[in-house]
Structure formats: structure tokens, C-alpha cells
Amino acid sequence: MIDPQQQYALIKLNAFEYVELVKLGFKMSLDRPRTEQLQTSRQRSPLQRAGITGFECYRTVPETFATAAQLAADHPTLAEWIDIGDSWEKTNGATGNDIQVLKITNSAISGPKPKVFAMSAVHAREYATAELNTRFALYLLDNYETNADARWIVDHHEMHLLLQANPDGRQQAETGLLWRKNTNENYCGPTSDSRGADLNRNFEFQWGCCNGSSTNECSNVYRGASAASEPEVSAIQDYVRALFPDARGDGINDAAPDDTPGVFLDIHSFSELVLYPWGFVNQTTANHESLRTMARKLAFFTDYNPIQITGLTIADGSTIDFAYGELGVASFGFEVGTNFFQDCSSFENTVLPRNLQSLLYTAKAARAPYLLADGPEVIGLGFDNNVVMPGMSVQLVATANDTQFSNTSGTQPTQIVVGANAYIDTPLVAWGNCNSAYCNRWYL
Numbered sequence: 001m002i003d004p005q006q007q008y009a010l011i012k013l014n015a016f017e018y019v020e021l022v023k024l025g026f027k028m029s030l031d032r033p034r035t036e037q038l039q040t041s042r043q044r045s046p047l048q049r050a051g052i053t054g055f056e057c058y059r060t061v062p063e064t065f066a067t068a069a070q071l072a073a074d075h076p077t078l079a080e081w082i083d084i085g086d087s088w089e090k091t092n093g094a095t096g097n098d099i100q101v102l103k104i105t106n107s108a109i110s111g112p113k114p115k116v117f118a119m120s121a122v123h124a125r126e127y128a129t130a131e132l133n134t135r136f137a138l139y140l141l142d143n144y145e146t147n148a149d150a151r152w153i154v155d156h157h158e159m160h161l162l163l164q165a166n167p168d169g170r171q172q173a174e175t176g177l178l179w180r181k182n183t184n185e186n187y188c189g190p191t192s193d194s195r196g197a198d199l200n201r202n203f204e205f206q207w208g209c210c211n212g213s214s215t216n217e218c219s220n221v222y223r224g225a226s227a228a229s230e231p232e233v234s235a236i237q238d239y240v241r242a243l244f245p246d247a248r249g250d251g252i253n254d255a256a257p258d259d260t261p262g263v264f265l266d267i268h269s270f271s272e273l274v275l276y277p278w279g280f281v282n283q284t285t286a287n288h289e290s291l292r293t294m295a296r297k298l299a300f301f302t303d304y305n306p307i308q309i310t311g312l313t314i315a316d317g318s319t320i321d322f323a324y325g326e327l328g329v330a331s332f333g334f335e336v337g338t339n340f341f342q343d344c345s346s347f348e349n350t351v352l353p354r355n356l357q358s359l360l361y362t363a364k365a366a367r368a369p370y371l372l373a374d375g376p377e378v379i380g381l382g383f384d385n386n387v388v389m390p391g392m393s394v395q396l397v398a399t400a401n402d403t404q405f406s407n408t409s410g411t412q413p414t415q416i417v418v419g420a421n422a423y424i425d426t427p428l429v430a431w432g433n434c435n436s437a438y439c440n441r442w443y444l
């Protein structure tokens with residue numbers, strides 16, 4: 001983890017590497033709590049019935065899959081559990097896993113609908129990410145009957161949730177190893193704990209272009225033998241390409257049209273950041289201001305820092321650059337929490353509730369993310385009277401608030417809200433019926 005503002009890097013070293021860095025003149029200090037956590041052997045308490053050993057809030061890979069399959073079985077019109085490919089181990093032997101997406105939408109209501117693709121745990125050790133995505137699915141389906149937002153999202157949008165993007169690697173990480181890559185045995189020796197490819201450096205777009213990945217097979221950012229060489233990556237690419245039509249030209253400086261629908265989201269941990277492209281080059285995209293505005297909005301709910309990927313690191317062949325660069329879809333990364341093995345108390349009390357708000361906002365803005373993020377949120381929606389008899393009139397009250405932006409990395413201009421429209425049982429604002437230049441920014 002690198003904190004560009006505080007100007008320090010948090011790294012895992014062995015004693016030899018520590019001494020080498022001291023010799024080179026780096027100012028070093030030991031992070032005692034994290035070191036202790038790394039050295040503590042894991043034990044399942046007698047009371048723990050499920051989850052990763054010592055971290056009962058996080059479903060294991062089989063438990064995640066069982067939850068998703070159960071949701072699809074319990075809500076056959078609202079959820080579908082789709083096999084989109086095989087992991088490296090399944091492609092090359094008897095063990096291994098399917099790569100699976102939980103699709104959530106009310107199939108009784110026809111589309112086209114705005115789509116969100118949200119993937120998690122592509123880096124195996126990032127425990128909180130898969131659980132956050134799974135809880136998002138549970139929230140939408142558990143609250144479908146009683147919560148207007150959940151119902152509107154499920155009826156009129158499509159959520160495509162890739163809960164375990166790297167299940168082979170994740171099963172290694174669940175034993176306590178700080179495993180990041182997939183488990184490809186052709187790289188760095190078949191039994192090495194440093195084997196595999198970094199799936200988030202293996203995507204085709206600008207693969208290996210810019211010193212944002214490694215050719216060393218044992219490196220944690222090894223990019224793989226060729227672009228999309230890893231079966232997990234080729235499955236994800238194929239699925240995402242089928243979801244989102246190509247909305248952007250091939251030039252680095254081509255813009256996606258402002259009304260391009262859809263959001264691509266890759267959930268990582270940790271560092272408390274919201275990221276947007278580019279990652280391969282320290283240059284802004286042609287949709288920079290819109291992406292930054294949406295990132296500032298997303299970061300408001302979590303109090304995270306919204307920055308371009310290059311503010312963290314140069315990364316080539318990444319998920320986010322692929323989705324925006326190849327398809328023009330508005331693409332973001334979350335770096336949630338403060339630890340790879342985030343403790344369950346802070347996950348339940350902070351990481352989950354705050355990021356759930358960001359995920360709900362992502363779904364709401366997916367109709368036109370480059371435009372809608374600039375406008376206000378409607379908050380405090382309700383009636384002036386809780387009990388309404390047939391024939392009585394009621395007043396709808398709400399506040400349109402245009403100040404919900406993170407101002408951590410620059411200041412977001414806000415606008416005076418001059419009006420609002422209410423729609424009942426209608427998901428789509430009629431863009432053309434608007435008599436103000438700002439109308440298309442009001443609807444959420």
C-alpha cells in the first residue's frame with residue numbers, strides 16, 4: 001500500500017529485505033499490529049460455525065457459491081447464477097472452480113436496462129471484497145419487497161456480480177497466506193507460494209506496455225505469458241464485452257459519449273480509495289471530469305480519497321483500463337478498508353455499511369454515470385402523513401442535495417437546485433421533456 005499524501009509505503013518484507021532497504025537509506029518503521037497478525041497462527045474457535053478461520057464474517061469460496069446459488073433458487077425471477085468459465089486449476093485438472101456471475105434483475109420486466117458489472121477478490125487475499133459484493137446482493141434481494149430503492153434497482157437495472165473473480169487463489173489466501181495471484185503452476189514453479197499471474201495485470205488493453213507490471217514469474221505483479229493468457233481473465237473479458245457495447249474510439253484521447261450507460265466496478269482492498277482511469281499512463285482520459293465527479297460522489301459515502309489510478313501506482317493490463325479503454329464504460333475501483341485481512345468488527349461496522357451506500361449509488365447512476373453524478377441526490381423522501389386513508393391527499397416531501405461530494409482531492413463545484421420532478425412507477429426520465437439545461441441531472 002502506498003499513501004501518496006503521507007508519503008509512505010506499507011510493504012511486507014523478510015529480514016533480509018529489511019536490512020537491504022535500511023542499507024539503501026530508507027527510513028523504516030515496523031507496523032507492530034500487522035506484523036503480529038501475520039505471525040499469529042489461525043485457529044477456529046469452538047463457536048465458529050462458518051467463514052474463514054478466525055474471520056467468521058467472510059464466506060469461504062464454497063460458502064459464497066452456496067449463498068449465490070440459494071439466492072437464485074429462492075428468487076427465480078430476480079436472480080440467476082451463471083457459469084461464465086473455468087479457473088486455471090479447473091482448466092488444467094480435476095480440482096478448481098467455476099467462474100460465476102450472480103445476475104440480479106426482475107426478468108418479468110423487459111429491457112434494455114442499465115447494467116452494472118461489479119467484480120471482487122480478483123486479488124485473492126483481499127478478504128472483505130467478495131463479502132461486500134455478496135452482502136450487496138443479499139441487501140437487494142432481502143429488501144426487494146419492502147424498500148423502494150432496492151425494488152427500483154432490481155426491477156429496472158441489471159446487476160452482474162462476479163463475487164469470486166479468482167477462486168483458486170482465494171482458497172490459498174483462506175489458509176492465511178497473503179496470496180494475490182491465481183495459482184498457475186507454469187509460473188515460478190508448480191509448488192511455489194509465489195506462483196501464478198496477477199490477473200489485474202493480464203487484461204488485454206495496453207498489456208505489458210508501460211512498466212506497470214513484471215516479467216518475473218515470481219513477482220506479485222507478474223503479467224502472465226501473454227495478454228489474457230489466464231482463463232479467469234479471458235472469461236471475464238468475454239462476459240464484459242457481451243454486456244457493454246463499444247462506446248469509445250480506439251485512440252487514447254477519444255471520449256465516450258456523455259450518455260453512455262453502464263458502470264464497471266472492480267472492488268479491491270485496502271487503502272480507502274476510489275480509483276478511476278488511466279492506470280497505464282500518467283495522463284487524464286477524455287472523460288476525466290465526469291469520471292472524477294462520479295469518483296468524488298462515490299467517495300462521499302465512504303469518506304475515501306478519490307484519485308486517478310496513477311496516483312497510487314502505474315498499472316498496465318488492469319481491469320479498469322480494459323473496461324474504460326476498450327469499451328468506454330465508466331469504470332472505477334474501490335480500495336476498501338485498512339487491511340487485507342480486515343477484522344470482522346470494522347468490516348461490519350464501517351466497511352460494509354459505508355460501501356453499501358456507494359454500491360447503491362453506483363446502481364442508481366448506471367443509467368448515465370457521466371451525467372448523473374454531477375447532480376443532486378434526493379434524500380429524506382417521504383410523505384407528510386404516515387397514515388393515509390383512501391381518498392385522502394398527501395404531500396410528498398424530499399430534499400435535493402447537491403453537496404454530497406468528497407472534497408479530499410480537489411473541490412467539486414455544486415449547483416443551485418432550481419426544481420425537481422417526481423415520477424411514480426416510471427423508471428425513466430423523459431430527457432426531451434425537460435425545460436432546463438440541468439433537467440437531465442436531476443433524476444436519480
Ligand SMILES: [Zn+2]
Nearest residue numbers: 123126268269
Ligand atoms: Zn487488489
